[in-house]
Amino acid sequence: MFRTLLRALLVLAFLALAGPVRAEDGYDLWLRYRPVEASLQAQYRPMTTAIVAGGDSPTMRIAVAELRRGLGGLLGAEPVSGPSADAGAILIGTPTRMPAIAALRLPLEGLGREGYLIRSARIEGKPVTVIAANDDIGALHGAFHLLRLIQTRQPIEALDIRSAPGVQLRLLNHWDNLDRSVERGYAGQSIWDWWKLPDFKDPRYIDYARANASIGINGTVLNNVNAKADSLTAPYIAKAAALADVFRPYGIRVYLSARFSAPIEIGGLETADPLDPQVRAWWKAKADEIYRAIPDFGGFLVKANSEGQPGPQDYRRSHADGADMLADAVAPHRGVVMWRAFVYSHETPDDRARQAYSEFKPFDGRFADNVIVQVKNGAIDFQPREPFHPLFGAMPKTPLMMEFQITKEYLGFATHLAYLGTLFEEALSADTQAKGNGSTVARVIDGSLHGYRLTGMAGVANIGSDRNWSGSHFDQANWYAFGRMAWDPDMKARPIAEEWARMTFSNEAGFVAPAVDMMMASRETVVDYMTPLGLHHLMASGHHYGPGPWVDDLERADWNPVYYHRADGAGIGFDRTKAGSDAVSQYAPPVARMFGDIATVPERDLLWFHHVGWDHRMASGRTLWDELVMRYGRGVRGVESMQQRWAGLASFVxxxxxxxxxxxxxxxxxxxxxxxxxxVAYFQTFSKRPLPAGEVAPEHPLQWYKALRFPYAPGH
Incomplete structure (x- = not known):
């Protein structure tokens, strides 16, 4: 009786405090656990009775604490830890540690270590909710899922949910440097305070682990792919080990980017040749040293022979030679090597889009079993839109790992609203035709198409020391969407956006629908005002901030935007057909035919694959020039629409x-x-055509825009 009265008083006090919308700084991300509306409290109330846990491991303690924290915030009263299954109790655990779950004989086979089952059941005639898994980390994932259901106001009366990750390695790649700067980072300094580690572990590291575990991310590469060899020295191994200790109960492993020339720089050797016995022995000894400090160390990420980074080609060796040397070093510890396919040679190729395929395709099937090749979603470099990378349809014998960029290097940094769930979905749903219709990129990377033993997806993190983690509130959605799609590559962008909007802002219908509509249109809006119709790499030099389509004075041809748009008096676009660079031939024949024919290529990719005349008729009936100008203007109007829509949502936030x-x-x-x-001012110098009716002239002459300089742009 006393417990019931106390619980009722707590609920009333909690709801009284919930009144007006309180100020928030974004630190809580999607784990805010704000109170459920009074009208809906009754349907979730039974879950506040008790939590019955199987075992007392660090992970299980975290799962129970998360349920108590979440339910306490959502429902106003924390459930007690109970010894038995009272009516309405939550049972969480594994059959091996919890006889009550074992007795239910739940179908846990096929869920692996990380999957889970959530089911409404009856034990001794009492209704309970069961979170069951084969391992405590699966139970933790299930706890977050159950809380997500309440956060998004889903029914919980008759639950029967089964979920397991579709991809094994679900990693964030931090491009964080040892001085706490972040390459392509727009959210402050690195969250890793290397100077204070290993002795001081910032409590924020726990919140980072919580957020990642809540969306199924199970690994983090701590340092920049443009790595320093110092990251592999004993002091920094100890620092990484301290972070690994924090992350381990959340099911998150640490990885390190390895500098290929480390045997020379910190090992005292004269060479880093991957076939040299001394070099191979050095890497084996280094791996052993790391695993002594971090027994569950995940392995190495490597950027080699790209953008000036050292690699095996410096010694006339192949990417397979380099990757297999490192794979041999970590294999006794069950470690993996993620070898990046973002490469381009010292010599400028005829088309940079062709190079990764040319360098990796000949070695299909020649990499060690614990090597996975990490491929960007497109063949150039994280552009606002790219066709899917041709390697995804070309390496049936070599596991491929998707690399997305969560941080918005080419999409307006932190201040432009661009929900990347649509970009991720577009890439994952693209059909490679490698084995006929339905050979999607998602089926390549989840291993189902080619039977890969090793699968993975990586996202270049947008996380920094800013209080809201990502530099802007809506950029949190990109971190969230990456995690959800890494867990299930077949998930769609809209329901993910709706989940995030509900958990991050409001469940009110008047907020959710317009906010999600705004998110879903946002990335296309950015494409329109930056790189419409398949244009790409038009950003200014170095920092990639703002337009620079006129840049033509950099050392390498393929560092200059003029290399990619090739505008002239006749037209605009990069000819990648058989008459041009023939990059289309790297795709499966049906895809190559589609991209290579100006009549069938999607207009969104038109100028990626074709050099098109200014007067070419588009599907709209407009000429290419008029369509191009219209798309640029549509992008501006799209932002105006977002401004108006957001202004109308003030009462919900x-x-x-x-x-x-x-x-x-x-x-x-x-x-x-x-x-x-x-x-428009720049391209009009080539088209020599007037602007279409209704489109205003640029505010300034072209020279005004060309004179702008931004030497201190962030993330350089």
Missing amino acids: DAERHAEIAAFLAIQHNEARWWRDAS
């Missing part, structure tokens, strides 16, 4: 976050106009 997002949208609008005006 706390004033602090609403105002910051509104300010960022104002920045985005100004910069979208800048992109539009500068690009």
Whole structure:
């Protein structure tokens, strides 16, 4: 009786405090656990009775604490830890540690270590909710799923949920440097305080692990792919070990980017030749040293022979030679090597889009079993839109791992709203035709198409020391969407956006529908005002901030935007057909035919594959020039639409976050106009055609835009 009265008083007090929308700074991400509306409390109330846990491992303690924290916040009263299954109790654990779950004989086969089952059941006639798994880490994932259901106001009366990850390695790649700068980082300093590690472990590391575990991320590469050999020295191994200790109960392993020339720089050898016995012995000894400090160390990520980084080609060896040497070093410890396929040679190729295929395709099937080749979603470099990378349809004997960029290096940094769930979905759903219709990129990377033994997906992190983690509130959605799609590559962008919007802001229908619509249109809006119709790599040099389609003075031809758009008096676009660079031939024949024919190529990829005349008729009936200008203008109008929509949502969001997002949208609008005006002014010098009716002239002459300089742009 006393317990019931106390619980009722706590609920009333909690709801009283919930009144007006409180100011928030974004630190809680999607794990806010704000109170459920009074009208819905009754349907979730039974879950506040008790939690019955199987075992007392660090992971199980975390799972129970998360359930208590979440249910306490959502429902106003924390459930007690109970010894038995009272009515409404949550049972969480594994059959081996919990007889009550074992007695239910639940179908846990096929869920692996990380999967889980959530089921409504009856034990001794009492209704209970069961979170069952084969391992405690699976139970933790299940706990987060159950809380997500309540956060998004889903029914919980008759649960029967079965979930297991579709991809084994689900990693964040931190491009973080040892001085705490972050390459392509737009959210402050690195969250890793290397100077204070290993002795001081910032409590924020736990919150980082919680957030990642909640969306199924199970690994993190701590340091930049442009690695320093120092990361492999004893002091930094100890620092990495301290982070591994924090992350381990959350099911997250640490990995390190390895500098290929480390045997020379910190090992005292005269060579880093992967076939040299001394070099191979050095790497084996280094791996042994790391595993003594971090027994569950995941392995190495390697960027080699790209952008000046050292690699096996320096010694006339292949990528397979280099990767297999490192794979041999970590194999006794069950480690993996993730070898990046983002390469381009010292000599400028005829088409940089062809190079990764040319360098890796000949070695299909020649990599060691514990090597996975990490391939960017497109063949150039994280552009606002790229066709899927041809390697995804060309390596049936070599496991391929997707690499997405979560941080928005080419999409307006942190201040432009661009929900990347649509980009991820577009790439994953693309059909490689490698084995006929339905040979999607998702089926390649989850291993189902070619029977890969090793599978993975990596995302270049957008996380920094800013209080809101990602530099802007909506950029949190990209971290969230990456994790959800890494767990299930067949998930769609819209339901993920809806989940995130509900958990991060509000469950009110008046908020969710317009906010999700805004998110779903946002990336296409950015494509319109930056790189419409298949244009790409038009950003200014180095920092990639703002337009620079005129840049033509850099050392390498393929560092210059003019290399990619090839505008002239006749037209615009890069000819990758058989008459041009023949990059289309790297795709399966049906895809090559589709991309190679100007009549069948999707207009969104038109100028990626074709050099097209200014007067070419588009599907709209407009000429290419008029369509191009219209797309630029449509992008600006799209931002204006987002501004108006966001202004109308003020009553659903706390004033602090609403105002910051509104300010960022104002920045985005100004910069979208800048992109539009500068690009139109430049390309008009080639087209020599008037602007279509209704489109205004650029605000300034072309020289004004070309004179702009930004030496201190972030993330350089």
